[in-house]
Amino acid sequence: NAGVTQTPKFQVLKTGQSMTLQCAQDMNHNSMYWYRQDPGMGLRLIYYSASEGTTDKGEVPNGYNVSRLNKREFSLRLESAAPSQTSVYFCASSFTNTEAFFGQGTRLTVV
Amino acid sequence: QKEVEQDPGPLSVPEGAIVSLNCTYSNSAFQYFMWYRQYSRKGPELLMYTYSSGNKEDGRFTAQVDKSSKYISLFIRDSQPSDSATYLCANGGVNQAGTALIFGKGTTLSVSS
Numbered sequence: 001n002a003g004v005t006q007t008p009k010f011q012v013l014k015t016g017q018s019m020t021l022q023c024a025q026d027m028n029h030n031s032m033y034w035y036r037q038d039p040g041m042g043l044r045l046i047y048y049s050a051s052e053g054t055t056d057k058g059e060v061p062n063g064y065n066v067s068r069l070n071k072r073e074f075s076l077r078l079e080s081a082a083p084s085q086t087s088v089y090f091c092a093s094s095f096t097n098t099e100a101f102f103g104q105g106t107r108l109t110v111v
Numbered sequence: 112q113k114e115v116e117q118d119p120g121p122l123s124v125p126e127g128a129i130v131s132l133n134c135t136y137s138n139s140a141f142q143y144f145m146w147y148r149q150y151s152r153k154g155p156e157l158l159m160y161t162y163s164s165g166n167k168e169d170g171r172f173t174a175q176v177d178k179s180s181k182y183i184s185l186f187i188r189d190s191q192p193s194d195s196a197t198y199l200c201a202n203g204g205v206n207q208a209g210t211a212l213i214f215g216k217g218t219t220l221s222v223s224s
Contacts, residue, residue, distance in 0.1 A: 004154075033212065040119070042216030043155070043199065090154055092212075096205065099145050100212055102154040 002026050006091050006103035013081045013110045021076040021106050023091030029101075031094045032074035033058075034066060036087040037105075043090065049074055050096070081110045115202050117215030126224045130187040134200035134215045137181065141204030141213070144176050146185045149197045149217065158198075159185065190222045 007022045025032065033048040045058030047066040055066050063085060065077045074093075078085060086109050094100040117134045124130055132146075143162040147155035159174040161167045167174045175184040183200055197219045203212040 040216070043214040045212070048211070094212070099157050099160040101157060104154045
């Protein structure tokens with residue numbers, strides 16, 4: 001089983017460039033999440049989607065946009081990358097009120 | 112969002128020791144709890160999930176929840192070097208906007224052989 005798949009695994013961007021991080025899950029989960037993980041900061045929620053067609057801001061949404069393309073896919077877009085967005089990004093999915101499963105992460109460096 | 116507090120460690124123990132990892136949470140409306148293990152440069156891997164007070168056991172791992180004191184624990188028996196990782200606790204529930212999942216900052220564990 002693939003579970004939660006994220007692409008790309010690594011990316012280097014120049015300040016001001018844009019990019020989209022892709023996430024797909026094959027577990028028929030209704031909820032999907034984007035987190036960033038920084039040293040000493042733990043996992044911080046950027047955006048989440050409780051169900052297809054809905055998205056909501058998390059703890060650190062500034063500088064990001066999301067799209068819940070369908071039930072399987074949830075993308076995260078950086079419109080104008082900044083060095084402060086250098087981080088490891090994780091996508092996760094779950095049924096409502098159950099445990100979440102994570103992808104393997106995207107390591108993003110903004111120079 | 113309410114917080115989940117977790118001692119970051121690092122925690123170093125010899126092989127075979129019993130390890131106790133602890134978290135406190137503040138939002139009593141969030142009724143389910145998870146422990147994740149994260150190896151270096153990998154995604155978090157679900158270890159335990161529970162929604163009730165008391166103990167839940169899975170092999171060498173026991174998750175304990177005390178809702179009256181808002182305290183959650185993970186015990187690892189007969190710890191192995193392969194248990195060396197960062198352990199994340201999480202508290203989840205449903206708010207007005209949908210499902211929310213709040214993580215502690217993680218405790219780094221090192222088990223020496």
